[in-house]
Amino acid sequence: MRTNKMRWLTLLLVIMLMVGLLAGCGGTEDPAPEEPAEPAEPAEPAEPSEPAAGDVSITVAAGAVGQELELTQAAAERFMDENPGVIVNVLDTPDLAQDRLGLYLQFFEAQSSEVDVYQIDVIWPGDLAEHFVDLNEYGAGDVIDEHFPAIVENNTVDGKLVAIPWFTDAGLLYYRTDMLEKYDFEPPTTWDELEEQAAAIQEGERADGNPDFVVFVWQGDSYEGLTCDALEWISSNDGGNIISPDRMITINNPKAIEIVDQAAGWVGTISPTGVTGFGEEDARAVWQGGNAAFMRNWPYAYSLSQGADSAVAGNFDVSPLPAGDSGAGAATLGGWQLAVSKYSENPEVAAEVALFMANYDNQKIRAVEGSMNPTIMALYEDDEVLEASPFFGSLYDVFINAVARPSTATAPNYNAVSTAFFRSVHSVLTGDTDATTAFEELELDLQDITGFDIE
Amino acid sequence: MGSKKKHSELAKREERTAYKLLIPALVILLVIAIYPLGQVFYTSFTNRQFASSQETEFVGVDNYKSLLSMTVQKLEQEVDPDTNQPLFDEEGNPVYERPIAVLPREPIRYREYKQFSLFGNSYVLGATDVDFIDAIFNTLLFTVSSVVLELTLGLGIALVVHSNFKGRGATRTAMLIPWAVITVVSARMWEWMLAPNRTGFFNTLLDAMGTGNGRIAFLASSDLQLWAMVAVDVWKTTPFMALLLLAGMQTIPDELYEAAAIDGASPVKQFFSITFPLLKPAMAVALIFRTLDALRVFDVFQVLLGQSQYSMATYNYFQLIGNRNMGLASAIGVVIFIIIFGFAIGYIKMLGVDMDETA
Structure with missing residues (x-):
């Protein structure tokens, strides 16, 4: 009867596997109440200063990219020095925006009071507005005029100030000063110019014995970064903003199609074929290794490219991104804000912490020590800030004119809209289809997602 | 007779004990497997949003329809509007209608998944969720x-x-x-x-x-x-x-x-x-x-x-x-x-x- 035994054993094994599957599925699908407790574990409390009875404890969920966590913890210390009786903990969160959003959503799903202040991406206020308090009711009204109006508008949903701007980002063109000098070029002001220069430099450098040279690197992977890059191309070519602020789908237009087809032509010529798998850090790795003459990236790459381990230190500069038919370059608006959870037990104190961290002095420290772009306009005229990052002054216009992604108009569907968009552009870049076909289909996809009219 | 009866009572008692001993295992199975799976099954018939206060509605099998619906449509050859003659491209291949014009859009939209030829006709395979x-x-x-x-x-x-x-x-x-x-x-x-x-x-x-x-x-x-x-x-x-x-x-x-x-x-x-x-x-x-x-x-x-x-x-x-x-x-x-x-x-x-x- 060995046969029978074996059969039973197998059945048992299969059942065990199936149960494992269920548990796996259930884990993601089912909002198990104990789940949110887990992410709280890696919390690194900032020096608990002898907790006394009646102390209020505030937790800030903040980013930990580069020096971020360090700077936020220092700001928490300063707040605690000024406000005895309040303990501010800093919770570090995943580096990738998408993962961070996943963590936040678990807190919100459980309506958890675990975290009081959230660091949120510039594209989230629309989607997450319902989970945050109106900061105007907590004294933000007095200081909000100091910040860039475009960001304040982005963070205002139905008249409610969802988050206070903390630091901003905009796409920049990094170029190698030594290369441009060698080939006698001026920094490119149009995409066509960039193409010409890139082709010449690539030919020259490869002939000079660097077969790894690729000239122009950017973010072409199928992710949010591609939405930023593609929006810059389209906007600089007068191709609109994917979905206009008055909720019309504008993406399927000749200007947008033209520039995206042009960009698809870069892949495998002036940019490596692998660029369709590049994120910010992949581009920076090639650039910092000295194997590219141009890079599209965010300001954070500036201080890192000047670092001791960088092959391009001292040999590069930044400029606004090139222009298309519109005559002016466009930079996508990025950056992070601080929002106060509606489920917080002490929203007043939490709002105080958020406003403190985003005030003039604290943004200045972040700008000087971490070269993070402040959102307070006056800081762009501050001598200490300008000394640390000279390009803040010369590129002031780029930062204040940055193009916002259509996140507020499409809330709460921005992520679906953006995913449809970058997957569509990605399929053009990899040559699976052309922009005419892709955008015709995308237009209908966006209509399905949002229900808006097509222009 | 008597001993047999006694024996079967003993057996029954043992059976009961056995069932009682099984209870913990069953409870664990219920909590860690059956309950989450049931929840997933139930949620799959609703339009529930994750981390949102939006009202959840029962939508029947709509989710499954939008995931798995597929269709096959025949692509007709394009006709030159002036001469009424079938169109051919430069290489002499017939030009067919574009799938996006053929695939149904109501009540749910089908997207192009693959084009294929069969017996000299051209078809497009459409899916709602490619x-x-x-x-x-x-x-x-x-x-x-x-x-x-x-x-x-x-x-x-x-x-x-x-x-x-x-x-x-x-x-x-x-x-x-x-x-x-x-x-x-x-x-x-x-x-x-x-x-x-x-x-x-x-x-x-x-x-x-x-x-x-x-x-x-x-x-x-x-x-x-x-x-x-x-x-x-x-x-x-x-x-x-x-x-x-x-x-x-x-x-x-x-x-x-x-x-x-x-x-x-x-x-x-x-x-x-x-x-x-x-x-x-x-x-x-x-x-x-x-x-x-x-x-x-x-x-x-x-x-x-x-x-x-x-x-x-x-x-x-x-x-x-x-x-x-x-x-x-x-x-x-x-x-x-x-x-x-x-x-x-x-x-x-x-x-x-x-x-x-x-x-």
Whole structure:
């Protein structure tokens, strides 16, 4: 009867596997109440200063990219020095925006009071507005005029100030000063110019014995970064903003199609074929290794490219991104804000912490020590800030004119809209289809997602 | 009579005790398996949003419809409006209508999945959720190719480490290392090795061998992505497969081989007449393990391909966390469950047949 035994054993094994599957599925699908407790574990409390009875404890969920966590913890210390009786903990969160959003959503799903202040991406206020308090009711009204109006508008949903701007980002063109000098070029002001220069430099450098040279690197992977890059191309070519602020789908237009087809032509010529798998850090790795003459990236790459381990230190500069038919370059608006959870037990104190961290002095420290772009306009005229990052002054216009992604108009569907968009552009870049076909289909996809009219 | 009655009462009592002893196991099963699964089944019939205060409504089978509906439409040849003659392109091939004009848009829109020709006519296959159909296809292709490769390689490795040689114990331990590495970590490692320039191991290797230009984008080009995933998985799980097969080999008595050797059977003959048939049950168990595991692959796809190619599980994750469509994500979970269930049943049936043969 060995046969029978074996059969039973197998059945048992299969059942065990199936149960494992269920548990796996259930884990993601089912909002198990104990789940949110887990992410709280890696919390690194900032020096608990002898907790006394009646102390209020505030937790800030903040980013930990580069020096971020360090700077936020220092700001928490300063707040605690000024406000005895309040303990501010800093919770570090995943580096990738998408993962961070996943963590936040678990807190919100459980309506958890675990975290009081959230660091949120510039594209989230629309989607997450319902989970945050109106900061105007907590004294933000007095200081909000100091910040860039475009960001304040982005963070205002139905008249409610969802988050206070903390630091901003905009796409920049990094170029190698030594290369441009060698080939006698001026920094490119149009995409066509960039193409010409890139082709010449690539030919020259490869002939000079660097077969790894690729000239122009950017973010072409199928992710949010591609939405930023593609929006810059389209906007600089007068191709609109994917979905206009008055909720019309504008993406399927000749200007947008033209520039995206042009960009698809870069892949495998002036940019490596692998660029369709590049994120910010992949581009920076090639650039910092000295194997590219141009890079599209965010300001954070500036201080890192000047670092001791960088092959391009001292040999590069930044400029606004090139222009298309519109005559002016466009930079996508990025950056992070601080929002106060509606489920917080002490929203007043939490709002105080958020406003403190985003005030003039604290943004200045972040700008000087971490070269993070402040959102307070006056800081762009501050001598200490300008000394640390000279390009803040010369590129002031780029930062204040940055193009916002259509996140507020499409809330709460921005992520679906953006995913449809970058997957569509990605399929053009990899040559699976052309922009005419892709955008015709995308237009209908966006209509399905949002229900808006097509222009 | 009396003693028999007493005996059956005792038996009944024992039966009751047995049931009582089963209760904890049943409760655990109920809490950790039945309840979440029931919840998922129920949610899959609603339009529930993740982390949102939006009212949840019951939508029936809408989620399943929008995931799985497919249609085939015939593409008519384009006609020149002036001459009323069928159109041909420059190479003399007939020009057909564009699929986007043919596929129905109401009540749900169909997107183009594939075009194909049959009996001289051109057709388009449309699906409401092309990404999910792609994800199913990707996962199945991944599962079949990786499991077949793992079985073949694993069998070879198991045969080698089953034989007697010096350092056998150390080899057996060392061969398990890839399997012991956390998948996310090994995926990152492979990400570096597959880098699209000569910082990557494979590009350097191919370049040194004189093929490729040193800039092959393994993870970004749609032709190579899936095979890269198969490579990572085969590297990682072959040792596990080998271990299961090795355990099976050790249950085969040495006397059989001795007898075969005396009868003059060659090692090859011994393998096909003794090892292979007696290894079948162990092989079947290993296959079930690996197939069911491969069908729910998540980590490798998520780390290496993100949102450029989905497996069924990463598409599920994207719909839940990215798009916050909890209802739709639950429906995907149920579909995955059914597919895996189908495979499991198939294997049990196949195994049953095998067992009868060996018996």
